[in-house]
Amino acid sequence: MSNFFITTAIDYINGRPHLGHAYEKIGADVLKRYKLLTGGSSYLLVGTDEHSINVLKSAQEKGLDPKTYCDQMAGHFRHLCSVFNISYDRFIRTTDSDHKKVVQQVVQRLWEHGYIRKDLYAGFYCESCEAFLQEELLLDGYCPNHPTKKAVWVNEENYFFTLSRFQKQLEDHIQSNPEFIQPESRRNEIVNRLQAGLRDISISRSSMQWGIPFPQDESHTVYVWFDALLNYLTGAGCGSPNAVSQENWPPDVQIIGKDITWFHCIIWPAMLMALNLPLPKKIFGHGFLNLHGEKMSKTSGNILDPLQLAEEYGTDVVRYYLMKAIPWGQDGNFTLEGLITTYNNDLANDYGNLLSRTTAMINKYFNGQIPAPGVQTAAEVNIRAAAEETIENYHRFMAEMRYVNALTAVMQLIGTANLYIEETAPWQLFKDSSQHSRLASILYCLVEIIRLATWMLTPFMPSLKERVWSQLGLAGQEKVKCFTWGCEYDNVRINRQSPLFPRL
Numbered sequence: 054m055s056n057f058f059i060t061t062a063i064d065y066i067n068g069r070p071h072l073g074h075a076y077e078k079i080g081a082d083v084l085k086r087y088k089l090l091t092g093g094s095s096y097l098l099v100g101t102d103e104h105s106i107n108v109l110k111s112a113q114e115k116g117l118d119p120k121t122y123c124d125q126m127a128g129h130f131r132h133l134c135s136v137f138n139i140s141y142d143r144f145i146r147t148t149d150s151d152h153k154k155v156v157q158q159v160v161q162r163l164w165e166h167g168y169i170r171k172d173l174y175a176g177f178y179c180e181s182c183e184a185f186l187q188e189e190l191l192l193d194g195y196c197p198n199h200p201t202k203k204a205v206w207v208n209e210e211n212y213f214f215t216l217s218r219f220q221k222q223l224e225d226h227i228q229s230n231p232e233f234i235q236p237e238s239r240r241n242e243i244v245n246r247l248q249a250g251l252r253d254i255s256i257s258r259s260s261m262q263w264g265i266p267f268p269q270d271e272s273h274t275v276y277v278w279f280d281a282l283l284n285y286l287t288g289a290g291c292g293s294p295n296a297v298s299q300e301n302w303p304p305d306v307q308i309i310g311k312d313i314t315w316f317h318c319i320i321w322p323a324m325l326m327a328l329n330l331p332l333p334k335k336i337f338g339h340g341f342l343n344l345h346g347e348k349m350s351k352t353s354g355n356i357l358d359p360l361q362l363a364e365e366y367g368t369d370v371v372r373y374y375l376m377k378a379i380p381w382g383q384d385g386n387f388t389l390e391g392l393i394t395t396y397n398n399d400l401a402n403d404y405g406n407l408l409s410r411t412t413a414m415i416n417k418y419f420n421g422q423i424p425a426p427g428v429q430t431a432a433e434v435n436i437r438a439a440a441e442e443t444i445e446n447y448h449r450f451m452a453e454m455r456y457v458n459a460l461t462a463v464m465q466l467i468g469t470a471n472l473y474i475e476e477t478a479p480w481q482l483f484k485d486s487s488q489h490s491r492l493a494s495i496l497y498c499l500v501e502i503i504r505l506a507t508w509m510l511t512p513f514m515p516s517l518k519e520r521v522w523s524q525l526g527l528a529g530q531e532k533v534k535c536f537t538w539g540c541e542y543d544n545v546r547i548n549r550q551s552p553l554f555p556r557l
């Protein structure tokens with residue numbers, strides 16, 4: 054196992070994946086690719102949450118047994134990852150046999166340590182959240198997160214996890230680790246809710262057959278959230294809670310949507326405390342991807358098909374738009390107009406145009422060969438300083454998952470380079486042979502900016518580099534150093550092709 058461990062939430066599979074599911078995975082994948090790019094190693098865990106009541110109902114509607122249905126649906130989620138270039142290391146399914154073993158071992162251990170007791174549960178339940186709801190939170194009998202879903206009354210004898218015993222320990226941990234819950238707004242929500250006091254939670258269902266059998270009582274199954282949260286332990290490759298080591302635990306960042314912060318910031322850490330295992334270093338609750346101002350969700354049917362979008366605009370473009378348009382951590386609206394405008398402004402006009410102008414000038418003025426720098430003026434010194442400052446800011450933003458800031462910084466550098474072309478007017482210098490050495494410096498600087506910007510865009514647009522290197526003649530050139538100015542291009546020939554991002 055490598056050193057930077059990232060997890061995402063595992064998806065319910067009672068419907069095909071929508072763009073909101075892709076959004077979360079893209080944000081996580083950007084971080085993983087960034088870690089790899091900067092010389093680190095990273096492990097990304099994604100997967101599917103299969104023991105839900107809605108999965109069972111969807112399978113029954115299709116006349117399939119739940120496992121067959123899950124096999125089919127998990128295939129769609131895997132396909133989503135492959136289309137969107139999500140470089141996961143394991144795709145975990147909660148029906149995987151090693152996961153079942155981990156869940157049962159955890160329940161056994163908590164049982165032995167006195168963290169599980171039997172009690173009566175009587176209250177409301179939302180089948181879409183798979184959550185027990187307090188009556189005062191309901192809106193006219195409907196779940197606040199699923200306004201089309203009436204909460205159902207549940208009255209059964211269940212096994213309970215003694216969550217309330219961890220109140221003080223959780224408060225202390227959250228207070229002394231400001232980075233534990235991010236962004237700040239999510240942390241505040243959790244802190245406020247925690248003040249109301251914790252109650253023990255039911256972790257088994259007697260009325261639900263589709264699930265992992267509860268080891269102490271096989272007439273119960275393990276509550277789906279208790280089962281699902283443990284995917285992180287299984288997915289870490291622990292095999293068993295006893296096999297946890299510093300090599301594979303804890304996660305560096307757990308990326309989830311803001312609707313499931315309570316489960317991840319309270320219940321999950323309490324489970325780990327009961328197991329005496331280290332807590333994740335950070336839990337990051339991103340915002341919602343909205344469509345027409347409302348959360349994209351299977352339950353409301355307000356969804357966009359990510360595969361169709363990728364087919365129409367290309368995976369890299371959709372990834373870029375999602376990460377550039379919506380600050381990671383906040384809600385944002387998806388619009389096709391927004392996607393097209395961002396594409397035209399950033400990729401076609403700014404980035405694509407810079408590449409196209411630079412390759413055209415190298416063809417015309419240097420016979421297709423990237424020149425070595427010659428005479429330099431203050432303008433060249435300045436543009437190099439701008440690139441180096443951008444790289445510094447980029448690293449700072451990426452480390453904090455401030456993707457919009459990172460991309461904006463890169464696009465500003467591209468803008469500066471386009472302006473530099475206007476200001477230095479290489480076409481005038483070409484007419485004067487005494488200026489050829491300076492002209493070489495200008496074109497060299499432009500190639501450097503394109504190369505460095507391309508590296509910085511790579512986590513967002515994984516296929517970009519190959520296409521750009523092909524045009525710059527850099528394919529297979531090991532020495533195209535990553536984030537440092539000053540690459541030596543010996544005998545590198547431009548291979549100008551049709552525009553990378555034709556205007557839409």
Ligand code: ME8
Nearest residue numbers: 062063064065073102281282309310341342348349
């Ligand atoms: O909650 N915008 O599964 P899920 C952004 N199985 N993110 C969105 C979104 C949207 N419109 N819609 C969904 C579950 N998500 C559980 C998780 S983890 C141990 C168990 C995000 O399919 C959502 O916030 O409802 C969550 O992080 C993930 O997609 C899966 O949601």
